[in-house]
Amino acid sequence: MPAPVVTVLLPARNAESTVARAVESLLEGTLRELRVLAVDDGSTDRTREVLQGLATRDSRVEVLDGGGRGLVAALQLGLSQATSPYVARMDADDEALPRRLEASVVALEADSHLAGVGTGVELFRDDQPVSPSLQAYAAWLNGLTTAEDLWRARFIESPLCHPSVCLRREPLVATGGWEHGDFPEDYALWLKLIHAGYGLRNLPEVLLRWRDSSGRLTRTDPRYKVRRFTWLKARYLALGPLANGRPCTLWGAGPSGLTMTRLLREHGISVQRFVEVHPRKVGTRIHGIPVVSGDALGPPDEGLLLVCVGVRWAREELRSWLTDRGWVEGKDFLCVA
Template identity: 85%
Template sequence: MAPPVVTVLLPARNAEATVARAVESLLEGTLSDLRVLAVDDGSTDGTRGVLQGLAARDARVEVLDGGGQGLVAALQLALRHATSPYVARMDADDEALPRRLEASIQALEADSHLAGVGTRIELFREDRPVSPSLQAYADWLNRLTTVEALVRERFIESPLCHPSVCLRREVLLATGGWEHGDFPEDYALWMKLLHAGYGLRNLPEVLLRWRDSSGRLTRTDPRYDVKRFTWVKARYLACGPLAGGRPCTVWGAGPSGLALTRFLREEGATVERLVDVHPRKVGTRIHDIPVVSPEVLGPPGQGLLVVCVGVRWAREEIRADLTARGWVEGVDYLCAA
């Protein structure tokens, strides 16, 4: 039997209440040539029984035993069982809209440069309103519908919603796919693929309903702490835009900027200056790095300016200021918060 066009990797742990709808939303989609590899990752509720019931009713569903080894191990296990040219992700508490897989495959087949695509997302939860900070993140992510926009914004936050993505299996195998570590596995994968020269983008359609819940791994697992994201940013800044000893200036002497500065120096990068607007900081030295005001930045030079200011609205003000001075984003400066 020929392999299906796409295999969906769906890890599940204690998702008895939601996993049936997640799987059914895939099976009911406009693309029927698929396989769902559902990994029961050590559930202690009725998740395994729900998955086995789905598999008994539809041969496109197969249940694997993840043994409670965690998300990355479950993804690696499912990837080893996948034979299709495309691999999609899905979480056990989300819902795929009908055209999700069909539109993703069409986009990948139309552009061989793309390693994968995500989709625009719609947040939902039943118990209370969606978190405003998560909604702001979704609004930002939903604007990254071109390769150029995603590359420009890649150091700000994770530019793809993990359960919305569809990827080329050969690219995952060639690059090693998801990796274990004390860091967010999805963001690390996107950065690795971009660093390798592949393209990524989000489709302009909302094709995934992404559940906001208090038990999200991003809220409960230390691997998704903001400092671990910052470490990934520093790692790929150091081996990418700052490779070859290119020095940098970090705009932001607050917690975000100082955390990035520390990680950059640990990665061997040279941070020559910190920029800040606070009068008590300007003219001082922090970690033996001089703090200067934006007015003394001057024209762009050989170094890279990394804007790392934690206040969201400040990013656009800084961009406008730098553009007015002749700085070019992606060449002279990058935003990293």
């Protein structure tokens, strides 16, 4: 078998009804020099039998025993066995479109600054329509097609679809790969790679069919709750944009803003003032922090403004309002919700 260009890490647990199609969609792709490391992570159904059958029919498939230790351990096990220059992800219930891996490798070989790329995604469900909020998230993610756009948006939401990514193995290994903890492992990896100076972006072409279901980990596992995403944002804001005591102002004193403020304090960062549009809040103090209006901001200074407004249309209006007044996103302000 030719040396693989891409090693695909595919953890699976109790996925007997979908895993065969997930693996076959990779094998049918236009990039033939691949290796699929399917990690059976403690399945109690026929998943292992299905995977063994696939491995018997195609030598590019290998089955590893994850021992039921969880997703991060399964990914790290697969990464330890990978020798190819590129490492891709795949979930056991998604479907890769034919050019997915080929297009990802072409993009990575064209830009040495990139540590990885995701692809455009198409959401689907078997039982009901995909929720409008998840559709909106996918549309936002699909629009982050330059490293600069993704860098500016990195603190809003997780900017890559995990099972769509293809990564360079060297920076993945050098930064420690996936981390186990009380937080979303994929978002932690993206922020870690960006903090290390690498670029990430999404390809504009839809190359993955991304399954949504009521039982997916992002809906059932507490590590994927909003507060754990906010904890990661605060951690990397403190390590990067707010390092060395940089002053901080936060636009939005609602629940999201107050949670961010508490978590920033855990990392030694103090919010100096809140900005609010509600007239009854302006001029007051919230948890001892003064509240001012947007007009009181003045021109940009040495501080950083964090826009903690989760409603998409309101966030876009604020972006335009700040840009029109000379504020530069990424330098003077960052959107963090």
